[in-house]
Amino acid sequence: MSLLQVENVGVRFGGLQALQAVDLAVQEGEIFGLLGPNGAGKTTLFNVVSGLTAASSGSVRWRGAAIDGLSSHRIARLGIARTFQNLRLFNSLSCLDNVLVGLHQHGRQPPLAALLQTPTFRRRESQLRQQALELLSLFGLDTAAHQNAANLSYGDRRRLEMARALASRPQLLLLDEPAAGMNPSEKDDLKNLIRRVRDEFALTVLIIEHHVPLMLGLCDRLAVLNFGQRIALGSPDQVRHDPAVIEAYLGGTP
Amino acid sequence: METGLLVQMLLGALLGLSVYLPLRCGQLSLATPGFYAIGGTVAALLSTRVPALGSGDAFYPIASVLLEMALAALLTGVLALGLGRVVLRLRGIYLAIATIALVEILRVVTLNLEFTGGALGIFGIPQPFSGPEGYVGLTLILLAVVCWLCDRLEKTRPGRAMAAIRDDELAAASQGINTADTKLLAFVLSALVAGVTGVVAAHFLNSWNAKLGNFDASITTLAFVVFGGSRTWLGPVFGGLLLTALPELLRPVGDLRLIVFGAVILVGPLFFPQGLITPQLFQTLWRRMERSAVPRPQEGRP
Numbered sequence: 001m002s003l004l005q006v007e008n009v010g011v012r013f014g015g016l017q018a019l020q021a022v023d024l025a026v027q028e029g030e031i032f033g034l035l036g037p038n039g040a041g042k043t044t045l046f047n048v049v050s051g052l053t054a055a056s057s058g059s060v061r062w063r064g065a066a067i068d069g070l071s072s073h074r075i076a077r078l079g080i081a082r083t084f085q086n087l088r089l090f091n092s093l094s095c096l097d098n099v100l101v102g103l104h105q106h107g108r109q110p111p112l113a114a115l116l117q118t119p120t121f122r123r124r125e126s127q128l129r130q131q132a133l134e135l136l137s138l139f140g141l142d143t144a145a146h147q148n149a150a151n152l153s154y155g156d157r158r159r160l161e162m163a164r165a166l167a168s169r170p171q172l173l174l175l176d177e178p179a180a181g182m183n184p185s186e187k188d189d190l191k192n193l194i195r196r197v198r199d200e201f202a203l204t205v206l207i208i209e210h211h212v213p214l215m216l217g218l219c220d221r222l223a224v225l226n227f228g229q230r231i232a233l234g235s236p237d238q239v240r241h242d243p244a245v246i247e248a249y250l251g252g253t254p
Numbered sequence: 255m256e257t258g259l260l261v262q263m264l265l266g267a268l269l270g271l272s273v274y275l276p277l278r279c280g281q282l283s284l285a286t287p288g289f290y291a292i293g294g295t296v297a298a299l300l301s302t303r304v305p306a307l308g309s310g311d312a313f314y315p316i317a318s319v320l321l322e323m324a325l326a327a328l329l330t331g332v333l334a335l336g337l338g339r340v341v342l343r344l345r346g347i348y349l350a351i352a353t354i355a356l357v358e359i360l361r362v363v364t365l366n367l368e369f370t371g372g373a374l375g376i377f378g379i380p381q382p383f384s385g386p387e388g389y390v391g392l393t394l395i396l397l398a399v400v401c402w403l404c405d406r407l408e409k410t411r412p413g414r415a416m417a418a419i420r421d422d423e424l425a426a427a428s429q430g431i432n433t434a435d436t437k438l439l440a441f442v443l444s445a446l447v448a449g450v451t452g453v454v455a456a457h458f459l460n461s462w463n464a465k466l467g468n469f470d471a472s473i474t475t476l477a478f479v480v481f482g483g484s485r486t487w488l489g490p491v492f493g494g495l496l497l498t499a500l501p502e503l504l505r506p507v508g509d510l511r512l513i514v515f516g517a518v519i520l521v522g523p524l525f526f527p528q529g530l531i532t533p534q535l536f537q538t539l540w541r542r543m544e545r546s547a548v549p550r551p552q553e554g555r556p
Contacts, residue, residue, distance in 0.1 A: 071427070073430050073431055073433065084425065089422075090421035091422075092417070093421065101414050101415065101418040101426070101429050104414070104418075104430050104431050105429075107411045109410075114406060114410045117406075
């Protein structure tokens with residue numbers, strides 16, 4: 001059984017068909033890429049999977065069970081975490097607090113213990129902080145732990161968003177253009193980081209990115225979307241030589 | 255300073271905290287005076303109409319005041335739970351408008367009902383203390399308890415969730431936060447604080463009428479938070495204390511005082527858009543203190 005199965009999903013915004021009958025299945029442990037020109041429907045597909053946009057037709061299955069129609073916090077609790085294309089950090093909070101919010105679903109404690117600050121409560125809280133700090137240092141942000149998220153550089157903010165997403169200990173990580181705005185050497189580091197994170201956290205990664213060389217080098221399998229339809233699916237080599245893909249990107253084959 | 259004014263200042267701080275709680279979650283609710291009015295009406299009715307509570311005694315028993323608080327909390331809590339489910343679907347200014355409507359409906363209902371005393375209100379609310387000093391103690395204890403609860407809330411998981419919702423509700427939901435329930439929690443807590451404050455205010459003021467919970471009060475209590483700051487519970491406490499005292503302290507300037515009061519409310523947010531008391535302020539103070547505590551290295555060393 002695939003971890004995530006997108007079956008015949010269509011999304012319509014008024015007169016715009018953002019997605020049309022898209023099928024794809026993500027297997028556990030793989031890095032699965034979504035490629036496509038601007039407006040192809042990649043982010044819409046992410047929004048459907050993470051519960052922010054309702055699919056007009058079709059269904060999404062998580063380990064075989066339908067999850068469409070669930071609210072986004074329920075989907076997050078199933079183990080699906082995401083980052084956003086336009087960065088959605090909690091800007092008035094420190095980096096540490098951003099990651100602590102990511103740990104939200106693992107930090108539940110009895111209200112009375114929290115009010116009275118019992119020793120168990122304190123111990124659990126300091127464990128949470130420790131976990132958050134470890135995640136920050138994995139992304140090289142430990143020195144910025146107490147800075148406001150708004151004060152970070154662009155690349156650091158992207159990394160902080162990934163750290164926050166990982167804090168919930170997800171099984172599936174959705175990365176929406178994680179390399180946007182990064183310079184070539186940062187992009188290279190990012191590739192290694194995503195691989196390392198996948199192995200260390202036993203993750204499955206679904207990634208949207210425009211930088212084709214990065215995607216071909218990073219992903220195990222790729223799907224290509226164009227005008228809301230899936231036009232190709234396969235290994236990086238298959239996708240690279242697919243005539244439909246070449247046409248979508250270069251406009252017509254000789 | 256007059257002791258009576260001190261009680262009013264403390265009540266103002268409590269109402270500031272009531273507005274602050276939903277605002278910390280990014281929800282602009284102006285329902286505080288409505289719940290305050292419910293608390294006051296509950297106290298006024300029970301203490302004047304139910305002789306068993308001890309209105310005939312020389313001093314009204316404190317236990318009865320506590321009972322009124324419990325009932326007011328129950329009533330406002332249940333009402334906020336039901337209303338919150340509906341109105342918290344609204345965002346931003348629409349939530350503010352809906353909660354203003356709530357305050358107005360409650361005011362008009364109180365004004366027209368026979369048993370709430372109509373436009374005249376309810377008089378002769380029995381006194382548990384011989385003077386305002388007793389009220390200072392009671393409101394201080396109440397304020398301390400609410401501040402302590404707010405402080406604990408801010409430093410724990412639900413408080414982090416509230417701050418996250420304030421910054422970005424959609425991203426908060428993506429972290430597994432049940433945003434609807436968290437906002438509801440803040441709204442209900444706000445109602446409880448306002449309701450209990452109303453009980454104390456009714457006894458302190460000796461009479462209660464519909465005018466005490468009107469639109470003006472919505473704006474004044476909001477000004478407490480805007481002026482004091484909405485990032486830590488100290489902000490609304492400070493704003494409530496200061497802005498309640500200011501019109502009285504300005505009495506010597508006569509009719510000018512309302513103009514000065516208005517100017518202060520206007521100028522405060524202009525120069526301190528985050529309010530006077532912010533977490534950054536504490537950080538700055540903390541750093542200054544550290545710097546002055548550590549002796550500087552001597553200059554001119556080899």
